Amino acid sequence: MMGTLPKNMVVKTILFIIVFVFGHAVNFGINVIGAYVHTNRLQYVEFFSRFYEGGGNAFNPLKVKSKTFMFKEENNNG
Numbered sequence: 001m002m003g004t005l006p007k008n009m010v011v012k013t014i015l016f017i018i019v020f021v022f023g024h025a026v027n028f029g030i031n032v033i034g035a036y037v038h039t040n041r042l043q044y045v046e047f048f049s050r051f052y053e054g055g056g057n058a059f060n061p062l063k064v065k066s067k068t069f070m071f072k073e074e075n076n077n078g
Contacts, residue, residue: 006012 006015
């Protein structure tokens with residue numbers, strides 16, 4: 001549609017060719033990137049568990065180490 005907007009036939013043809021080539025190039029590039037990402041994802045999912053050896057420090061999310069604030073933990077059992 002963008003390539004057919006002008007009224008002049010010469011401008012319309014040139015703009016249509018530019019939009020057509022650019023649009024297909026962008027579409028092709030996005031698909032190449034998608035194929036690359038999905039291939040790497042599958043490699044990671046399939047082979048990560050076979051070669052990974054656990055160890056190291058446990059991950060403690062949301063742990064605050066602060067000198068100025070004191071947090072009190074509440075246990076509500078039952």
